[in-house]
Amino acid sequence: MxxxxxxxxxxxxxxxxxxxxxxxxxxxxxxxxxxxxxxxxxxxxxxxxxxxxxxxxxxxxxxxxxxxxxxxxxxxxxxxxxxxGEANADGLAPxxxxxxxxxxxxxxxxxxxxxxxxxxxxxxxxxxxxxxxxxxxxxxxxxxxxxxxxxxxxxxxxxxxxxxxxxxxxxxxxxxxxxxxxxxxxxxxxxxxxxxxxxxxxxxxxxxxxxxxxxxxxxxxxxxxxxxxxxxxxxxERYKVGLALLSVLAATTIIGFVFHRTITRPVRALIARTRAIADGDRAALQPLAHHGTAEFAQLSQSFLDMAASLAARSEYVATFAAHVSHELKSPLTAISGAAELLADDVTDPTMTPAQRATFIAGIQANADRLGALVGRLRDLARAETMPTAGACRPAEVVEALRAERPDVTIEATGDLGNCVAMSAETLALVLGHLVDNAAAAGAGRVATSAVQEGDRLFMVVADDGPGISPANRAKIFDPFFTTRRADGGTGMGLAIARAMVATHRGSLDLVDGGKGASFRIVLPMADAAN
Structure with missing residues (x-):
């Protein structure tokens, strides 16, 4: 709770x-x-x-x-x-x-x-x-x-x-x-x-x-x-004074009306709107009829953005919980069924050793999948709440990946020597997910290039693999979506990578890049983040 x-x-x-x-x-x-x-x-x-x-x-x-x-x-x-009179210093007595x-x-x-x-x-x-x-x-x-x-x-x-x-x-x-x-x-x-x-x-x-x-x-x-x-x-001059007093009262009334229109009424409307949204009224997620001033309009828009973000987050959590329960239910059902069959075989031994070994292997495989799912869920939670401090040069991270993955040719070009506002460990996890996916899809080469535009660094990671089918392009960042479930894939890698980048005020998207899969990573520069 x-x-x-x-x-x-x-x-x-x-x-x-x-x-x-x-x-x-x-x-x-x-x-x-x-x-x-x-x-x-x-x-x-x-x-x-x-x-x-x-x-x-x-x-x-x-x-x-x-x-x-x-x-x-x-x-x-x-x-x-x-x-x-008393005499002063000049001898005078004023x-x-x-x-x-x-x-x-x-x-x-x-x-x-x-x-x-x-x-x-x-x-x-x-x-x-x-x-x-x-x-x-x-x-x-x-x-x-x-x-x-x-x-x-x-x-x-x-x-x-x-x-x-x-x-x-x-x-x-x-x-x-x-x-x-x-x-x-x-x-x-x-x-x-x-x-x-x-x-x-x-x-x-x-x-x-x-x-x-x-x-x-x-x-x-x-x-x-x-x-x-x-x-x-x-x-x-009492008549003129009375006229001046009436003028002051009229001006005061006009000022009061302006204050009411521009401050008091928008504040009360915004308070009523926040209470309605807090009570769960989704219809209240609408702009005010009258904002009064530019500052109240900005405040109202910021509030609507925050409320919409919280609503989207709530829907995401509900959808995510449904996915998690579905993903966990399948291996748990398989484990439970195999365990029941093994228990029945204890009382009435009719199962051959080969069948028993198959059920045990299934239990072990599903248990491993559960462990992988739990680990990925923990990684996703940590990615969305991880600290954003730190800076690194992407060229150094790519060089370290080359040493860790000698089976994949990793190329580096462009402005990778510029410093971005992300720690080397976090960037290594993001690039590592992309390289792992490329290698699992059969790619042998991954090209990494970068271009700095203003206070942002635009990185493109492209491989020479078979690419992603049009039917799957819109779903690859969805949690638990995978085409390698039989090989132990959890479908959480890209979701975790995107969450890490978003936490650092960046973005990770799939782009058109020719034969293989191409991803664009946008990160703020270290100087801009400070």
């Missing part, structure tokens, strides 16, 4: 349909996945807005510092030392953006200003700066306020004369440090629906920069602006 086929280790594996569906879902979700990009982009916009406010505030602060240095107002009180949309808390909207007591010593400066700040606001959309050292607004749109000292960013600037915060934006306009996806959609950036005079705080520039919002533009 033959061993069962190895089983594939059972574990979870994704189906092709699942992989295709996942890939298509990923493609379909790419537009939605771009929201992550918008989130990162919003962060960069916040940083950009803070950097622009720092630059504008620094310009305004320089303007205020120059005015206060040139003409110090009466009652001006300087605050703590200014510490807004103020870098610090806000992080991912980690910094978004504070509530900016509280209203509180009443202030008394007048500010920077009131005149504030009146001079108000037109300039209005012009800057109109050009940059940034709101500016100038505060004195008590946190009282002296210039800006509204809130002049009121205090913002209670704001944490202003308090930090009054202490001599640069501060920036994110606050929810007060807006009278409706917020677009898509803005709810982004944390940066409804915020405003506030920066507070101290103005330095003699290295101490003389005023504070308080600026704010709403950063640009990528999702706002997306919302404004």
């Amino acid at each position: 033959s061993a069962s086929a190895p089983r594939v280790r059972q574990k979870w594996r994704p189906r092709i349909g699942l992989i295709v569906a996942s890939a298509l879902a990923l493609v379909a979700c790419l537009p939605l996945g771009s929201v992550i990009f918008f989130r990162i982009y919003d962060h960069q916009l916040v940083r950009q807005t803070e950097a622009e406010l720092i630059a504008l505030s620094a310009a305004v602060a320089a303007r205020i510092s120059a005015d206060l240095t040139a003409s110090t107002p009466v009652g001006l009180r300087l605050g703590p030392a200014v510490r807004v 103020i870098l953006p610090r806000l992080d949309l991912a980690t910094d808390a978004i504070l509530p909207p900016r509280p209203d200003a509180l009443p202030a007591i008394g007048s500010s010593p920077l009131a005149d400066l504030g009146r001079r700066l108000t037109p300039e700040l209005a012009a800057i606001r109109a050009a940059t959309l940034a709101g500016f306020r100038v505060l004195d050292t008590d946190g009282v607004v002296v210039a800006g749109a509204g809130e002049v004369g009121q205090s913002l000292a209670h704001l944490p960013e202003v308090a930090g600037a009054l202490a001599g440090e640069y501060r920036s915060v994110l606050r929810q934006r007060n807006s009278k306009r409706p917020i677009p629906a898509l803005d709810s996806i982004s944390r940066g959609a409804d915020i405003r950036v506030f920066v507070a920069l101290p103005v330095a005079v003699d290295g101490r705080v003389a005023a504070v520039v308080y600026a704010s602006r709403t950063p640009a919002n990528a999702l706002k533009q997306l919302y404004q």
